[in-house]
Amino acid sequence: MSKVKGKNTKPEMVVRSLCHKMGLRFRLHRRDLPGTPDLVFPKHRLCIFVHGCFWHQHPDCKHACMPTSRVDFWQTKLTKNVERDLKAHQALTNLGWRVVTIWECHVKNRDLLRIEIHKAFNVEA
Structure with missing residues (x-):
């Protein structure tokens, strides 16, 4: 698990790139805020977290399944996350x-991702 990245993941990079193309400016991984948000938009008082479906147990997502080995370990770890x-x-x-x-699974569809980001800023797409 030490090889699992916590910052600058592919889904996060896609979100960052899209926000930048939309003209939105942000700060990365502000450690002075609880949870160290992935993207912080101070002007809008908005924090965006880009979560992996497995690691953060996205509800009703096919990627958020529980491993079949070491179930106790994984259940404890994922619940704490x-x-x-x-x-x-x-x-x-x-x-x-x-x-x-x-969520990671939402990043795959760029059009829906753009709409989701617009909604976050209360801007109509």
Whole structure:
């Protein structure tokens, strides 16, 4: 698991590229904010997390299945990931930030991703 990247993943790079092409400017991985959001738009008080469907257990997603070996280990690990995400989301909301989660499986369709980003900024697509 030490080889699993936490920053600059392919889905994150796609979201960053699309945001940049849309003229949106952002900061990366702000450690001073709870959960270290992947993209931070200070002007809009918006944080975007780009989550992997497996690691963050995307509800009703085929990629969020539980491994069949070492089930206890994986169930504990993945549950803690989800709990940590919820705490970070709540902490950011309490600080006055809006929080959007973009899932790895949503990144594959660029048109839907563009619409999702527009919705995050309350801009009609």
